[in-house]
Amino acid sequence: MDKSKVAIVSIDNNIQNSVKNAIETIGGIKKYIPKRKLLIKINGVHFTDYSYTDPRVLDAVLKIFIENGLQASDIYVIESCTSGLYTRMVFKISGLAEVCKENKVNIIYMDEGEKEKIKLGKEKYEVEISKFVYDEIINQENRKDNIYIEIPKFKTHWCTKVTLGIKLQLGFLRDVSKAFKHHHYHEERLVDIFEAIRPDLCIIDGINGIAIGPCPPQNPDIINDYVYDYNLILASDDIVAIDAVGAMLLGLENLEVPTTKIAHERGLGVGDIEKIDIITTPDMEIDSLIQKVPWELKKAFPDNVDILYGKELACYEGCVGLTLVYLELLTLENPDLKENASFTLLFGKGFEKEDLKELKEPICLVGSCCVEELGDYIKSNYDQVHEVNLCGNLGQYTNILFTVTGIDPLSQVPTDKFTLPELLLGYTIAKSNNLEASLPDLPTVPQILDLISSSISSIPDEVLKDPEFQETIKKLMDDSDTKIRSNSTKIAIEMANLYNHNWIELVNKALSDESKKVLKTTLKKLSKSGKKNTDLIKKLRTSIETIISKNEDKKIKKLGMKILGLIE
Incomplete structure (x- = not known):
């Protein structure tokens, strides 16, 4: 053979x-x-x-x-x-x-x-x-x-x-x-x-x-x-x-x-x-x-962090190693943590009560074994307690480390390669495509959309022209959440000002939205942007005239007439 x-x-x-x-x-x-x-x-x-x-x-x-x-x-x-x-x-x-x-x-x-x-x-x-x-x-x-x-x-x-x-x-x-x-x-x-x-x-x-x-x-x-x-x-x-x-x-x-x-x-x-x-x-x-390339952690942890293990089920392959590998990375990348970070990490189960006296706060209970055994006891005896009641979830373990070290997770992203608006835009596109990921706490989708609409000029042209971006905004304009629809519309208007014909259809879609909130947001945004770009208003004239003639809300009618006044 x-x-x-x-x-x-x-x-x-x-x-x-x-x-x-x-x-x-x-x-x-x-x-x-x-x-x-x-x-x-x-x-x-x-x-x-x-x-x-x-x-x-x-x-x-x-x-x-x-x-x-x-x-x-x-x-x-x-x-x-x-x-x-x-x-x-x-x-x-x-x-x-x-x-x-x-x-x-x-x-x-x-x-x-x-x-x-x-x-x-x-x-x-x-x-x-x-x-x-x-x-x-x-x-x-x-x-x-x-x-x-x-x-x-x-x-x-x-x-x-x-x-x-x-x-x-x-x-x-x-x-x-x-x-x-x-x-x-x-x-x-x-x-x-x-x-x-x-x-x-x-x-x-x-x-x-x-x-x-x-x-x-x-x-x-x-x-x-x-x-x-x-x-x-x-x-x-x-x-x-x-x-x-x-x-x-x-x-x-x-x-x-x-x-x-x-x-x-x-x-x-x-x-x-x-x-x-x-x-x-x-x-x-x-x-x-052949070279001898190390594989074990250097144990380069902060000096003032206490790490305690129970007698059972403190799995190095799970909650222990996943937490410590990231703690080491954070310490090596942020040298100030070596002296300034101070907290306690608890792993596993089988602790003696004597081991749990005068713990350094904040206290992190990491992994389901630890939380199930110590959660109630630690929370009743200490004020600053964080827990992750999950086994093997690296995303949540890193979140708890960001919390107790005070490091902003977004600060770890190289903004010279990926600006904050790009990061949040990418996240929004992924989220609209059923993203499943344990991520640090990020702004809500409506908040992200609002940020994107106000910072369009800082986003690279190639990103804005990507068909997937337009498809995502189009999808979000059908969302059940009126805040998401409203803020998606703001982006569509900004994009219509920049790239006109590709986005007019989406703005027209917003002008036929059944929600008064979405309609008012759309008209207010058009009123503001129309002062700089009357060509956009001219292309939307028929839709705006329909709103004025058919909508019974006086404020909406007034907004529509104000917008048309820009091109009269």
């Missing part, structure tokens, strides 16, 4: 050639050209530097397939980011969205849209995934004519030791399902997902190796301590084998990574390095490529 092959190609000056060479080494591109659709899952876990698949590698992969005859319209780049963010913002900030746009391929944000349930593992437990993925990968009738490839980033990981081909499948789950079983069963669960959704090809972006993933701290003074130069592309159709080789290059022992070992034992691929054919281009000594 032939050994599983893993290609390791040193990147020359041309990433596309290196990717092409890696694919050719394991059998060539032709076997990966689908009859129907090509699905490409990248690592878009976060927007911070070195967290995501390098856009240049994605660009190279897309161009290789398109040059080999695949239509761009048949290619779908798919991803769902970590809890606490939404995927659109990750794609925008990282440059991944721009690469997809330039190559004219589709993007599927898997934290949006319709969803389906599937069953995993021996227990047949239910999780939710994107309906698109269900239709194209789980549905075997379609799956046989589709190809699914993945492009993970080359990283170690605070929990699973590496995050490569197997773990990348976690991104297929919707937000609530990502948290489900994110505890002592986490590694088994990752293999359960992998077993259900198995890639045909894995191409690892090994330009850099990243320590203590998923995200290195965005601190220019220390970020180089987390980034290791490799300058490699890895490829294999045996995802267990490529994970094993990747782990070796990152300095881990044979079968040390739990997910690799579990998948190997289940017969899902070859995880034993001794049984893998590793082919290097050019010919290189494997030992010369």
Whole structure:
């Protein structure tokens, strides 16, 4: 029986050639050209530097397939980011969205849209995934004519030791399902997902190796301590084998990574390095490529934060690790926290009452085990108490840290790449498309729409001209909430002033709204903007005359006549 092959190609000056060479080494591109659709899952876990698949590698992969005859319209780049963010913002900030746009391929944000349930593992437990993925990968009738490839980033990981081909499948789950079983069963669960959704090809972006993933701290003074130069592309159709080789290059022992070992034992691929054919281009000594890249947290926490664990169920894979990894990131990115932050974190259950005396406030009860045992007692004995009664929910754990540290979550967004109006606009579009994400507290949709309408001039032209923006406003103008309809109308009027013909129809729609509130808002906005742009009023004249003649509300009639007076 032939050994599983893993290609390791040193990147020359041309990433596309290196990717092409890696694919050719394991059998060539032709076997990966689908009859129907090509699905490409990248690592878009976060927007911070070195967290995501390098856009240049994605660009190279897309161009290789398109040059080999695949239509761009048949290619779908798919991803769902970590809890606490939404995927659109990750794609925008990282440059991944721009690469997809330039190559004219589709993007599927898997934290949006319709969803389906599937069953995993021996227990047949239910999780939710994107309906698109269900239709194209789980549905075997379609799956046989589709190809699914993945492009993970080359990283170690605070929990699973590496995050490569197997773990990348976690991104297929919707937000609530990502948290489900994110505890002592986490590694088994990752293999359960992998077993259900198995890639045909894995191409690892090994330009850099990243320590203590998923995200290195965005601190220019220390970020180089987390980034290791490799300058490699890895490829294999045996995802267990490529994970094993990747782990070796990152300095881990044979079968040390739990997910690799579990998948190997289940017969899902070859995880034993001794049984893998590793082919290097050019010919290189494997030992010369190995670097010892750390995976464990540095425990760089604030000096005045007390962390207490119960005797039971303080799962490092769950509430403990998910909270501490983000606390470490916040501390390294905001050095003032080292001395100034002061609070208590409680995890697990099985506490003695003696352990709970004179705790440092505020106090955070993290995870359902802790809240169920201590919630009432702590709240009856202390004033400043915060709790997250959820298991494995990273988004809520980060929220509690933002609260007790006083850090504004929006301050963590690079506004030079993604302005606040753009961020909120993207969120509104995602929200209108059934976004499911555990996010920090954001303004309400009506508040966001009001902000967007007052800051249109600060939003890039390419964003405003995106058809999806207009479709979202059109959808929101049918919302049952009159505040949402009113504030959507304000945007439509601003856009009609800028881009006229594309938006006149929506303003006319608002002028026929049955709600007096929406109608008054529309007329007041037109009265104000009409002083600067009478051409818009002229184009709306018929609709306004209809309101004056048919509406019985005197204030509405008066507003309508005032507007027409601008063009008389």
